[in-house]
Amino acid sequence: MNVSVGSIESSDIKIVIEEGHPAIQFINMVPELPDQQVYDYVVPLLEQYGLAGRSPQIWFNGANEWVVRSRCEALAYSLNPVNQREGVTG
Amino acid sequence: MFTTYRLELPDPVTLNKLQIPVFTHMFLQQVSAHKVQVDPIQGKRISITYLSAYPREQIEQEVDAFLERFTRKPNEHPAASEEAREHTLDVVELHEPPLEHLCSCCKPSNLLNISDDLVEQGWLTLLKNQELAYHRPIIRLLEYFDQSYVDYVGRKIGDCQERQYSVLLPTAFAEKMNYFHSAPMHLLLATHLSHDQEKMLSFAEDVSRSNGRLPEDCGQYLEAPPYVLQSAPCYKVYLEMEDRVLEDNTAFVLKGQSFRNEGKRVYLLERLLNFTMREFVFLGTPDYVTRMRDLTLQWTMEWMETVGLKGECALANDPFFLPAKVKQNFKVPKHVKYEVRADIPYKNDTISIASYDTHGDFFAKTFNFRLRDNTETWSGCIGLGLERVVWSFLQQYGLDHDNWPEAIPESAQ
Amino acid sequence: MSLAAEQLVYFYVPGYKPNYIEYAMTFYPMNIILCLEDGTPEDKKLEARYVVKNALQEFTDSEHTLIVRINSVHTPHWEQDLEEVVPQRPDRIRLPMVKTADDLRQIERKVQEMLRDLGLDYTPSYEVMIECCEAIANIGDIHQASDHIYAFTFGGTDYFNDCVAKGLLDPAREVLSAKQKLGAYCRSMELQCFDTTYMAFRDLEGFREDCLLSREYGFTGRSVIHPDQVAVVQEIYGTSLA
Incomplete structure (x- = not known):
């Protein structure tokens, strides 16, 4: 199973949940931000939506919090077994 | 993480479409902001986004200082009168190339941004610090477009002297052509540690204390940079030709790495700190250099048609070599730079993939190369940015080979 | 008299691009359509x-x-669109491909149900898109189906495609005829009426001419897709007809 939301465009964040991926992986695309700061910003939001433990791959390109939340909500919805069973998409 | 606030630009400043990218670039160089956006409709309002941890008063001070410099009228500048005395460019009116005919009218089939596809399909990998790893499909396309361009345009030009140089431009050479006046915000410099033993030891201790990290205040350990990382490969041609006499009009062909400090604007293949440029350089009479301008722009358009790339020619307004101050009488054309711009369909916009700069006699006089019997000698060059060619091609056609123009051979797929 | 952009201009932003939405927020006040549909x-x-x-x-x-264009009732998306969007109280909701009064009633029922269940003290206004021959024929009934219609808007590309699908001989002429009917109806009912997007955004002269014709038909504003089109809309629709 491979689910992806968002994009690597400016002011966005891309999150991919790939079955079998070993660990959380971060690419910080914003040069003036230390990687740790981005990690500390994004991970708590992922945890709120139950995504941090699913070894997401993340590309962060300066997304504001409302954008991170949007992406997390969409991903959480997609990964919800109820929605997958019912074939609810798009 | 980020805070955004809005500001009205002070009267009488209004930014038009052409000014907005320049304003944005300069703003981000001088203000500790993450992003700045200009209202494109009236050009009077800007939105500034900065890291929330940064003090608001500090940002506001930086913004005020920048706007003050940006809006300062020329005659308010303390050194303006001195500059005016020294500024003795003899502007030459040339016939202009037929821009209305210089277009490549191909029909791109892709309207969506391919950025995510490039990553998802493994055509490139994003590394830390905005570095990229190109995979085989990108490498093949870079090779193909370079070779096909050289084959097409080079064959039309005829006899071209081939060259290859290092990327290091000696600082003394750069100073001679007022390099540091023209685009200081793009500078990337190369230096080394001081040979002073005590400084070397101190450096080693500093590194050890910070667990292998580079000391924050490195300046004290470094020599004044003996080199600039070149912003275009063609400079080395003028370096080589210094004090030489040319038998006849001469063309050079070369490829090299270019470096431009783009700061926060770096983005995938669209804007890189380090990119590859294929250049043709022309040294000779004004008529020859101007004729090669018209011909190479035309041939570049023709080449774009053959590979399916949609675009057009346009007059540009950032000549890369002209210094702010000059101390000598140079002849330069009124319009120095013409760009080749390729369509980026998803953005309803274009990007510059190549440009022809007509230098007049600037380099010839600065470096004292001339034609036999001292005929007025000019130079000009056309440079094609290969990564941007690949980027605009993929934006126009996507990553699926089935949608690519037939002209693209199997070897490039 | 020249009216401000907020009264005349409807700027479309793709709903899946947060950077475009943030960019649109830097503009001077106008109507921003967050598009979930086309x-x-x-x-x-x-x-x-x-x-x-x-x-x-x-x-x-x-x-x-802030206006949200949801997906049409003839797609599987519209209900979930409303479920997520209505609680956020958008200023208006734009409804594409409304063909009959029943389409509109279906949407209203869903919205009213949600407002009741959530206890929301809010009523959205609608911008109803007329995009097919059936809709033009039913315009009166559609208008009667809701008290909350703020405007009708015309969807030119879909209307044209509908005419082609029906085998009509001159789809371009049918589009003009439909615009005239819609404009006349809205004028007679004193309703706002917004014209369709003009995709050739570089052709400002062509756009200007199209806006002049549209204004004669009775349209009071226009949807746009590019900043360069805004000034033209303000100029043409912002001045009263002589």
Whole structure:
């Protein structure tokens, strides 16, 4: 199973949940931000939506919090077994 | 993480479409902001986004200082009168190339941004610090477009002297052509540690204390940079030709790495700190250099048609070599730079993939190369940015080979 | 008299692109349409729904009028669109491809149900899109189906395609005829009436001529897709007919 939301465009964040991926992986695309700061910003939001433990791959390109939340909500919805069973998409 | 606030630009400043990218670039160089956006409709309002941890008063001070410099009228500048005395460019009116005919009218089939596809399909990998790893499909396309361009345009030009140089431009050479006046915000410099033993030891201790990290205040350990990382490969041609006499009009062909400090604007293949440029350089009479301008722009358009790339020619307004101050009488054309711009369909916009700069006699006089019997000698060059060619091609056609123009051979797929 | 952009201009932004939404927020006050329908590809519809939902929360105090174009009742997406968007109280909701009064009633029922269940003290206004021959024929009934219609708007591309699908001989002429009918109806009912997007955004002269004709037909504003079109709309629709 491979689910992806968002994009690597400016002011966005891309999150991919790939079955079998070993660990959380971060690419910080914003040069003036230390990687740790981005990690500390994004991970708590992922945890709120139950995504941090699913070894997401993340590309962060300066997304504001409302954008991170949007992406997390969409991903959480997609990964919800109820929605997958019912074939609810798009 | 980020805070955004809005500001009205002070009267009488209004930014038009052409000014907005320049304003944005300069703003981000001088203000500790993450992003700045200009209202494109009236050009009077800007939105500034900065890291929330940064003090608001500090940002506001930086913004005020920048706007003050940006809006300062020329005659308010303390050194303006001195500059005016020294500024003795003899502007030459040339016939202009037929821009209305210089277009490549191909029909791109892709309207969506391919950025995510490039990553998802493994055509490139994003590394830390905005570095990229190109995979085989990108490498093949870079090779193909370079070779096909050289084959097409080079064959039309005829006899071209081939060259290859290092990327290091000696600082003394750069100073001679007022390099540091023209685009200081793009500078990337190369230096080394001081040979002073005590400084070397101190450096080693500093590194050890910070667990292998580079000391924050490195300046004290470094020599004044003996080199600039070149912003275009063609400079080395003028370096080589210094004090030489040319038998006849001469063309050079070369490829090299270019470096431009783009700061926060770096983005995938669209804007890189380090990119590859294929250049043709022309040294000779004004008529020859101007004729090669018209011909190479035309041939570049023709080449774009053959590979399916949609675009057009346009007059540009950032000549890369002209210094702010000059101390000598140079002849330069009124319009120095013409760009080749390729369509980026998803953005309803274009990007510059190549440009022809007509230098007049600037380099010839600065470096004292001339034609036999001292005929007025000019130079000009056309440079094609290969990564941007690949980027605009993929934006126009996507990553699926089935949608690519037939002209693209199997070897490039 | 020249009216401000907020009264005349409807700027479309693809709902799945948060950077475009943030960019639109830098504009001077105008109507921003967050598009979940044609501006969002099928495989991005779910993400777009949450981007728009969170954008409405984030920019609730914005000086812009925020309008959401949901997906048509003839798609599987419209109900979930409303479920996420209505609680965020968008200023208006744009309803594409409304063909009959029943289409509109179906949407109203869903919205009213939600407002009741959530206890929301809010009533959205609708901008109803007329995009097919059936809709023009039913315009009166559609208008009667809801007390909350703010405007009708014309969807030119879909109307044209509908004419082609029906085998009509001159789809371009049919489009003009439909515009005349819609404009005349709205004028007689004193309703706002917004014209369709003009996709050739570089052709400002062509756009200007199209706007002049549209204004004669009775249209009071226009949807745009590019900043360069804004000034033309303000100029043409902002001045009263002589």
